[in-house]
Amino acid sequence: MSSDHSPIVDEPLPRPRRWGEAELSRLTEMVGQESLFYWKGPQTTALIDGFRGHYPLKHVFPCSSGSAALHVAVAALRLRPGEEVIVPPITDMGSVIGILYQQGVPVFADVDPRTYNLDPAAVERAITARTRAIMPVHVAGNPCDLEALLAVARRHGLSVIEDCAQAWGARYRGLPVGLYGDLACYSFNDFKHLSCGDGGVVATNDEALGGGLSKWGDKCYDRVTGGRDPVDLAPNYRMSEPQAAVATAQLTKLGGIAATRNRLGDALSASLAGTPGVLPPVVQPGGYHSYWFYFLRLDLSHLSGSRDAFVADLRTEGVAANAGYIPQPVYRYSVFQTHNFFGGHWPVRDAGLTSMDYRDVRCPIAEAILRDGVTLPINEAMSDRYIEKVGRAIDAVARRHVR
Ligand SMILES: *Cc1c(COP(=O)(O)O)cnc(C)c1O
Numbered sequence: 001m002s003s004d005h006s007p008i009v010d011e012p013l014p015r016p017r018r019w020g021e022a023e024l025s026r027l028t029e030m031v032g033q034e035s036l037f038y039w040k041g042p043q044t045t046a047l048i049d050g051f052r053g054h055y056p057l058k059h060v061f062p063c064s065s066g067s068a069a070l071h072v073a074v075a076a077l078r079l080r081p082g083e084e085v086i087v088p089p090i091t092d093m094g095s096v097i098g099i100l101y102q103q104g105v106p107v108f109a110d111v112d113p114r115t116y117n118l119d120p121a122a123v124e125r126a127i128t129a130r131t132r133a134i135m136p137v138h139v140a141g142n143p144c145d146l147e148a149l150l151a152v153a154r155r156h157g158l159s160v161i162e163d164c165a166q167a168w169g170a171r172y173r174g175l176p177v178g179l180y181g182d183l184a185c186y187s188f189n190d191f192k193h194l195s196c197g198d199g200g201v202v203a204t205n206d207e208a209l210g211g212g213l214s215k216w217g218d219k220c221y222d223r224v225t226g227g228r229d230p231v232d233l234a235p236n237y238r239m240s241e242p243q244a245a246v247a248t249a250q251l252t253k254l255g256g257i258a259a260t261r262n263r264l265g266d267a268l269s270a271s272l273a274g275t276p277g278v279l280p281p282v283v284q285p286g287g288y289h290s291y292w293f294y295f296l297r298l299d300l301s302h303l304s305g306s307r308d309a310f311v312a313d314l315r316t317e318g319v320a321a322n323a324g325y326i327p328q329p330v331y332r333y334s335v336f337q338t339h340n341f342f343g344g345h346w347p348v349r350d351a352g353l354t355s356m357d358y359r360d361v362r363c364p365i366a367e368a369i370l371r372d373g374v375t376l377p378i379n380e381a382m383s384d385r386y387i388e389k390v391g392r393a394i395d396a397v398a399r400r401h402v403r
Contacts, residue, residue: 008393009318014381022249036241039223043244050251055178057203059210063217066165066187068237069200071098073161073183075216076209079104082353083132088118089329089366091137095163100341105354108331110363114282120148133159138167138177141290142281146172146180168193169258171288182206188247193257196246199239258290260380264387265291271391276402277303291378298372303401307372310401317393322375331361
C-alpha cells in the first residue's frame with residue numbers, strides 16, 4: 001500500500017562484516033606452509049579440532065560443499081541401486097544429489113505445517129522394503145522432531161543422515177543437531193551462517209561408517225597406508241587448506257552468531273503472537289532455532305489480498321521480506337518431472353529397481369507452505385530495536401489486511 005508516512009522499519013538492512021582479523025590471521029599462517037593439501041594439513045587439522053569443539057564427533061571429513069558432505073554420507077551407507085532415502089520436499093537440491101548419484105531413490109515425505117520439517121508420521125507411511133535411510137533437514141535452522149524421527153528409524157532399522165546445512169548452532173534437548181543421527185552434514189557455502197566460500201563437513205561417531213568416511217570423498221585412496229587400489233568408486237570432494245583456514249576462523253564465531261540469531265528470531269515470534277493472519281514458525285519443545293532465516297506463514301483465510309500484496313506492503317514498511325522460499329517442492333523441479341538424471345535416462349528405473357514416478361508425488365502441506373510462506377532475513381548485525389520495528393511493521397500490515 002502506498003503511504004506518505006515514513007516506513008516503520010526506518011533503517012537499512014543491517015549487514016554483518018563476515019570476515020576479518022580471525023580469517024586473516026589463519027590465512028597469513030597458511031601462506032607460510034609448504035603445501036595446501038588437506039591430508040594432515042595444519043588448517044584442516046585445526047578445522048577438524050574446531051568442529052569437534054562444537055560437535056564432538058569422532059570421524060570428521062571436511063569436504064568441498066554441503067552437497068558433497070551429503071553425497072559422502074549416502075555413499076558411506078553403501079546403498080544398493082534402487083534403495084530409498086526419505087527426504088523432505090522443502091530443501092536444497094544438495095540433499096538429494098548424492099542419493100541420485102549413488103543410484104538411490106529420494107522418496108519425498110510431507111512436512112509439519114508449523115515447523116516445515118519432516119513429519120514423522122508421513123515418514124513412517126513412506127517406508128517400503130527398499131528404504132535404507134531417513135534424511136531430516138533442519139529447515140531454516142529449526143531443529144526437527146528428532147525423538148520421533150529416530151524412533152521411526154529404530155523401529156524399521158533405518159539409518160539417519162542429518163542435513164544440518166541450514167542449522168549451524170541449532171540444538172535439540174541441549175545437544176547440537178547432528179549428534180542424533182548416524183551421520184551429520186554441514187555446509188560452509190556463501191549464504192550459510194558460516195562460510196569459507198564453499199565447503200562442507202560430514203561427521204559420524206559410527207565406527208563402521210566413519211573408518212571409511214574420507215575415502216568416499218577422496219577417490220577411495222587410502223591416505224593412511226598410501227596404498228592406491230580403489231575398491232570402490234568415489235569422487236574427489238576434498239577441501240583444501242585455504243578454505244579450511246577460513247572455515248576454522250568462522251567456527252570461532254559460531255556461538256555468538258547462533259545466540260544472537262536465536263534471540264532475535266524468538267523475539268520476533270513472541271512479538272507476532274497476537275498478530276492476526278500471521279503464523280510464526282513453531283519450535284519443537286527442547287528446540288533451539290538458529291534462524292538461518294525467518295520463515296512465517298500467512299493464514300490467507302483471515303487476510304484480504306494475496307501473499308504478494310502482503311509482501312509488497314511489508315517492503316513499503318521497510319521490511320526485507322520475500323514471498324516464499326524455494327519456488328516449488330523439490331520433486332516439482334524439471335529434472336524430477338522428466339526423470340532426466342543421466343542423459344535423459346534413470347537407469348535404476350530402466351532396470352526395474354524402482355517404480356517411482358515423480359509426476360505422481362504430492363506433499364500438500366509442503367505445497368501450501370510454499371504458497372503462503374514469507375521469508376525474512378535474520379542476521380547477527382541486527383539489533384533488538386531493529387527486530388522490534390520489523391515485528392511492529394508486520395503487525396501493522398496484517399491489521400490492514402485482516403478481513
Ligand atoms: C545449502 C544446503 C545444502 C547444500 O550445501 P552446498 O554447500 O551449497 O552444497 C544442502 N542441504 C541444505 C538443506 C542446504 O540448505
